[in-house]
Amino acid sequence: xxxxxxxxxxxxxxxxxxxxxxxxxxxxxxxxxxxxxxxxxxxxxxxxxxxxxxxxxxxxxxxxxxxxxxxxxxxxxxxxxxxxxxxxxxxxxxxxxxxxxxxxxxxxxxxxxxxxxxxxxxxxxxxxxxxxxxxxxxxxxxxxxxxxxxxxxxxxxxxxxxxxxxxxxxxxxxxxxxxxxxxxxxxxxxxxxxxxxxxxxxxxxxxxxxxxxxxxxxxxxxxxxxxxxxxxxxxxxxxxxxxxxxxxxxxxxxxxxxxxxxxxxxxxxxxxxxxxxxxxxxxxxxxx
Amino acid sequence: xxxxxxxxxxxxxxxxxxxxxxxxxxxxxxxxxxxxxxxxxxxxxxxxxxxxxxxxxxxxxxxxxxxxxxxxxxxxxxxxxxxxxxxxxxxxxxxxxxxxxxxxxxxxxxxxxxxxxxxxxxxxxxxxxxxxxxxxxxxxxxxxxxxxxxxxxxxxxxxxxxxxxxxxxxxxxxxxxxxxxxxxxxxxxxxxxxxxxxxxxxxxxxxxxxxxxxxxxxxxxxxxxxxxxxxxxxxxxxxxxxxxxxxxxxxxxxxxxxxxxxxxxxxxxxxxxxxxxxxxxxxxxxxxxxxxxxxxxxxxxxxxxxxxxxxxxxxxxx
Numbered sequence: 001x002x003x004x005x006x007x008x009x010x011x012x013x014x015x016x017x018x019x020x021x022x023x024x025x026x027x028x029x030x031x032x033x034x035x036x037x038x039x040x041x042x043x044x045x046x047x048x049x050x051x052x053x054x055x056x057x058x059x060x061x062x063x064x065x066x067x068x069x070x071x072x073x074x075x076x077x078x079x080x081x082x083x084x085x086x087x088x089x090x091x092x093x094x095x096x097x098x099x100x101x102x103x104x105x106x107x108x109x110x111x112x113x114x115x116x117x118x119x120x121x122x123x124x125x126x127x128x129x130x131x132x133x134x135x136x137x138x139x140x141x142x143x144x145x146x147x148x149x150x151x152x153x154x155x156x157x158x159x160x161x162x163x164x165x166x167x168x169x170x171x172x173x174x175x176x177x178x179x180x181x182x183x184x185x186x187x188x189x190x191x192x193x194x195x196x197x198x199x200x201x202x203x204x205x206x207x208x209x210x211x212x213x214x215x216x217x218x219x220x221x222x223x224x225x226x227x228x229x230x231x232x233x234x235x236x237x238x239x240x241x242x243x244x245x246x247x248x249x250x251x252x253x254x255x256x257x258x259x260x261x262x263x264x265x266x267x268x269x270x271x272x273x274x275x276x277x278x279x280x281x282x283x284x285x286x287x288x
Numbered sequence: 289x290x291x292x293x294x295x296x297x298x299x300x301x302x303x304x305x306x307x308x309x310x311x312x313x314x315x316x317x318x319x320x321x322x323x324x325x326x327x328x329x330x331x332x333x334x335x336x337x338x339x340x341x342x343x344x345x346x347x348x349x350x351x352x353x354x355x356x357x358x359x360x361x362x363x364x365x366x367x368x369x370x371x372x373x374x375x376x377x378x379x380x381x382x383x384x385x386x387x388x389x390x391x392x393x394x395x396x397x398x399x400x401x402x403x404x405x406x407x408x409x410x411x412x413x414x415x416x417x418x419x420x421x422x423x424x425x426x427x428x429x430x431x432x433x434x435x436x437x438x439x440x441x442x443x444x445x446x447x448x449x450x451x452x453x454x455x456x457x458x459x460x461x462x463x464x465x466x467x468x469x470x471x472x473x474x475x476x477x478x479x480x481x482x483x484x485x486x487x488x489x490x491x492x493x494x495x496x497x498x499x500x501x502x503x504x505x506x507x508x509x510x511x512x513x514x515x516x517x518x519x520x521x522x523x524x525x526x527x528x529x530x531x532x533x534x535x536x537x538x539x540x541x542x543x544x545x546x547x548x549x550x551x552x553x554x555x556x557x558x559x560x561x562x563x564x565x566x567x568x569x570x571x572x573x574x575x576x577x578x579x580x581x582x583x584x585x586x587x588x589x590x591x592x593x594x595x596x597x598x599x600x601x602x603x604x605x606x
Binding site: 102109126128133142195219223241271278 | 407440587
C-alpha cells in the first residue's frame with residue numbers, strides 16, 4: 001500500500017517542492033490560529049507590559065512580577081480551592097462510578113434496566129438547565145436539611161452523579177471474563193474482594209479514561225461554582241478571573257498569569273494522558 | 289425481550305458438560321452471588337447522588353415552572369402562566385433567536401473547519417501528531433480562560449491584538465464584542481476556535497475507520513483527490529456527522545459561560561441567549577418560576593432535536 005492511500009488526502013506523500021511549500025504555509029497558518037493565542041497568553045504572562053489593552057507576542061521585558069501581583073490578589077487561595085474541588089470531586093466521582101459500574105455490569109437484578117435507563121437519561125440533561133433548581137436544592141438538601149451554598153462541599157458533592165463515567169465503567173467491566181470471577185468465588189471470595197482484587201485491577205484503561213475526562217470536566221466547570229459560591233473565599237480559579245479583570249489596575253499580563261495557572265493543570269492532564277483522552281473522546285462520541 | 293431471556297439459559301445449558309452438574313451449580317451461584325440486595329449496596333451511592341442532584345432538581349424545575357415561586361411566602365400554583373410569559377416575552381424571543389444563531393453558527397463552523405483540519409492532519413508522521421496535539425489545545429483550556437483571552441484579543445482599539453492584524457490587511461478597527469453589529473459573530477468565532485479542534489478529533493477517529501482498500505481502488509480507477517473525498521471519505525463519515533451534529537447542537541443550545549464572560553448578553557442585548565436570560569431572571573431578578581419555564585422549554589428543544597436525529601439515523605440504517 002502506498003503512502004498516498006494512507007489517508008484521505010494523502011498529503012504525507014506530497015513531495016514536490018511546490019507542494020512542500022504549500023503544506024508548510026498551511027500548517028503554519030493552522031498552528032498560528034489555534035496555538036497562537038495560547039502562545040500570546042504564555043508570553044504575556046511573563047512579560048511586563050505597560051499597555052493595558054494589548055497582549056505581547058515578543059517577550060520585550062521578561063518578568064515574574066505578574067505572578068507576584070496575581071498571588072497578592074489571592075490567586076494562591078483560588079488555586080487551592082480549585083485543587084480541593086477537583087481532588088475530592090474526582091475521587092467521589094470515580095468511587096461512585098466504579099461501584100455502580102460493578103453492579104450494573106456483573107449482577108442481574110430486578111429493575112436493572114430501569115436504573116440503567118434512568119442514569120443514561122441524565123446524559124441528555126445539560127447541567128445548565130438544572131442550574132437554578134440545583135442551587136435551590138443545595139441551599140436546603142431534602143431530608144438531611146443541610147445548606148451547602150457558600151461552601152466548597154456544595155461544588156464537590158453534585159459531581160458524584162456523573163453518568164458518563166458510570167457508562168464507561170459498566171461497558172468495560174462487562175468484558176472482564178466470567179471465569180476469573182467464578183474461580184475466586186469457588187475460593188470463597190465475597191463480592192467486595194472480587195470487586196477490589198479481580199475486577200478493578202483489570203479496568204485500568206477505563207479508569208484512565210474516566211480519570212482524565214473527569215479531571216478536565218471538573219476543572220472546566222463554571223456554572224456550578226458560580227451558583228454555589230457566595231463570596232471570594234470559595235471562588236475557584238476560573239471564577240476568580242472575572243473578578244480580577246474588574247479591577248482596572250490589573251494589567252492583561254496579570255490576568256494572563258492567572259489564566260496560565262488556570263489552564264496548566266488541564267493541559268498537563270491532556271498531554272500526559274493523551275491516549276486515554278483520545279480513546280474516551282472517540283468512544284464516548286461514537287457511541288453517542 | 290424473549291430472545292434476551294433465552295440466551296443465558298442456552299449458554300448455561302452448554303457449559304455444565306465441562307464442569308459439574310447444572311442443578312447444584314445454579315443453586316450454589318445464587319447463594320454465593322450474595323443476597324438480592326448486594327447490587328443495590330454497590331449502587332446506593334450513585335442512586336442517592338442521582339436522586340439528589342439530577343432527579344429532584346428536574347422534578348423541581350418542572351413544578352417550579354407552573355408556580356409563582358416566592359421564598360418564605362409559599363409558592364402559588366399559576367398553571368401555564370409562566371410559559372405564557374416566556375412565549376410572549378419580547379426578550380425571550382430575541383434570546384431564543386440569538387441562541388439558535390449561535391448554535392447553528394458554531395455547529396456548522398466547527399464541523400466544516402474541524403473536517404478540514406482532520407483531512408489536513410490525518411497521517412502517521414511524528415510532525416502531524418505534534419500538529420494535532422497543538423491544534424487540540426483550545427479544547428482542554430478552561431472556557432473561562434478562553435473567554436478572558438479572547439476578550440483581550442478583541443480589544444476594540446487599533447492596538448488590540450486582532451485589530452492590529454486586521455490593520456495589516458487594511459481593515460478595521462472593529463469593535464468586535466463591543467459593537468452590537470459584530471458581537472454575535474465574535475462570540476461564534478470564539479466558539480468555533482474551541483469547537484473545531486474537538487470535532488477534528490472525532491472526525492480523525494472516523495477517518496481511521498475508513499477502509500484503506502477503498503482509497504487504493506479509487507486511485508487505481510484514476511479518481512482525483514477531490515473525487516476520493518466526495519465518494520469514499522464523506523460517505524464513510526456519515527455516522528460521525530450525525531453524532532457531531534447532535535453534540536454540537538446541544539452544546540450550542542445550552543451556551544452560557546462564554547457569552548456570560550465575553551459580553552454578558554450585551555451590548556444592548558445583542559448577544560443575550562436563553563441561558564444568560566434564564567440566569568438573570570432566576571438569580572438576579574428572583575423570577576424563578578419564569579426562569580424554570582424557560583429552562584424546561586430549552587430542555588424540550590434539546591430532547592426533540594436529539595430524538596429527531598436518532599429517528600433520522602434509524603430510518604437511514606434500516
